[in-house]
Amino acid sequence: MRRALRDAWVLAAPYWRGDQRGRAWLLLLSVVGLNLALVGMTVVLSYWNREFFNALQARDAEAFRDLLFSWRQTDSGLMPGFVLVAALYIFVAVYQLYLRQALQIGWREWVTERQLAAWLAERAYYRVALTNPGTDNPDQRIAEDVRLFVDDTLTLGLGLMRSTLTLVSFVFVLWALSGPLEVWGVSIPGYMVWVALIYAVLGTWLAHLIGRRLTRLNFNQQKVEADFRYALMRLRENAEGVALSGGEAGESAGLRRRFGALVQNWWSLMVATKRLTFFTSGYGQAAVVFPIIVASPGYFAGRTQLGELTQTAGAFGQVQEALSWFVDNYARLTEWRATVARLTSFGDALDEAARLADRGVRVARGEGAALELRDVRLALPDGRVLLEGGSLSIAPGERVLVTGASGGGKSTLFRAMAGIWPFGSGSVALPRDARPLFLPQRPYLPLGTLRDVLCYPAATDSVDDATLRGVLHDVGLAALEPRLDEEDSWAQRLSGGEQQRVAIARALLQRPDWLFLDEATASLDPEAEARLMSLLIERLPQAAIISIAHRPALAAFHGRRVALSDRALHDTA
Secondary structure (H helix, E strand, O other): OHHHHHHHHHHHHHHHHOOOHHHHHHHHHHHHHHHHHHHHHHHHHHHHHHHHHHHHHOOOHHHHHHHHHOEEEEOOEEEEOHHHHHHHHHHHHHHHHHHHHHHHHHHHHHHHHHHHHHHHHHHHHHHHHHHOOOOOOHHHHHHHHHHHHHHHHHHHHHHHHHHHHHHHHHHHHHHHHHOOEEEOOEEEOOHHHHHHHHHHHHHHHHHHHHHOOHHHHHHHHHHHHHHHHHHHHHHHHOHHHHHHHOOHHHHHHHHHHHHHHHHHHHHHHHHHHHHHHHHHHHHHHHHHHHHHHHHHHHHHOOOOOHHHHHHHHHHHHHHHHHHOHHHHOHHHHHHHHHHHHHHHHHHHHHHHHHHHHHOOOEEEEEOOOOEEEEEEEEEOOOOOEEEEEEEEEEOOOOEEEEEOOOOOOHHHHHHHHHOOOOOEEEEEEEEOOOOEEEEOOOOOOOOEEHHHHHHOOOOHHHOOHHHHHHHHHHOOOHHHHHHOOOEEOHHHHOOHHHHHHHHHHHHHHHOOOEEEEEOOOOOOOHHHHHHHHHHHHHHOOOOEEEEEOOOHHHHHHOOEEEEEEOOEEEEOO
16 A cells, blocks of 8 residues: 555645646635535534433423524523535535546546646657557556546545544543543543444454455456446447358357456456455444443433433444544445556556667757768567668668568668667668658548548648548548548548548648658559559659558559668669
């Protein structure tokens, strides 16, 4: 728990010290002040309860009415009526919850934006997948774990603070009410306080012994839930591929296996929770009658009235509940601890990705007009070397075809040229004003309208409708011209060939002067491939085009061939 608290502070401190600290502290202090008011009204109600039951015991109808609807002067002072106290209590409770929720959403928004910035900075999202494959489901950690961390931290923290205030307030009440107790000739002052303390400490110790497995089980549950959800999402995104290959049986087996892991851990979690709930329920039920049993001898001896007995039981309950905060929140604490661990490990993975940002092949802007690879070494995450000491120079406007065996490192070479591959060394120099564009075999189609998809990653207002319709017509997607502002899941709606046509359309819109095609036309038929390559050369006459392809027909569109084989680059034509 000490480690969890330290990690939680590392996660939380930037918000409370950052640019939102003024608003955050104002909301927190307001919530704390309202919590103080609630505790104060609880103390007032304990005295009201005493006077009310004393009035019932004395059959005093006037006092009964006054204590309900107006006020009454009592031995405890001027006592307001229940209606006034209840109305004020409801008002404070509502705004305490409202302001706490405002603080929650503000904190979550700040943390989420910070996590997203760290995840997207220097392409950390890409490096995390390569260097920390054990960091599962970053989407869940940003969306769900951040929400749980913020909500549980505030709920548990404010609950602990309120329990502490309640303890301090009612200890004095209970001390004054309980008086001394003679045990074997020894007078124990405020004996009910000591009884409550022993009761709570014993309950806390037993709760920890019974429920300590819950931390690991909650951590695992969050993981297997996210794994199952991710598998369902993958099936949805690749529905056509699964359907065409008849892979339903394999997908079913995989989904059932992941769901089986979820169910198995859930049963373990249920058993552990059942054991803890048996104890906490019994502990809570015993606390209802325990103080009355302990204080009843004084009542039956006539030393206290019914009101004092009920107030003593109520004060004991408040003290015992405050001291038992750990017992009552043990299950939620284990969930919170698991959430902190997942966010901490995710933060460590992002830090590691940031450290790798300066590793690998260095890509810089040079003074020359050519693209230069100098002494480039490429490796896979497992250490296998793909290229050793590779050097290459490509002039502006040159058409270069990169060939080699599948899995030999051609795509990795492009990744290194793009500056995203962290495993290797050497340098790539691009002309200072170069505008490169990389088109992978499977283009990324973002969520949104067709206009968003075509303009990605540029803003949609950067291109007019006529230009967008014209480029759709040019790449063979004229049927989509009326659907520019239609939102759809375009990655599922369009075929592989249509998606590659969209990628070519982006190249025509962005007009790069260095265009890298990684089998970017492999899903097209030969005629369409030849037509689009001719279109690129015609529309981008000044651009250098560097292609990876296996079809011999593409060689006709390139004046130079470079082969990647035997861990070296060779000019072959």
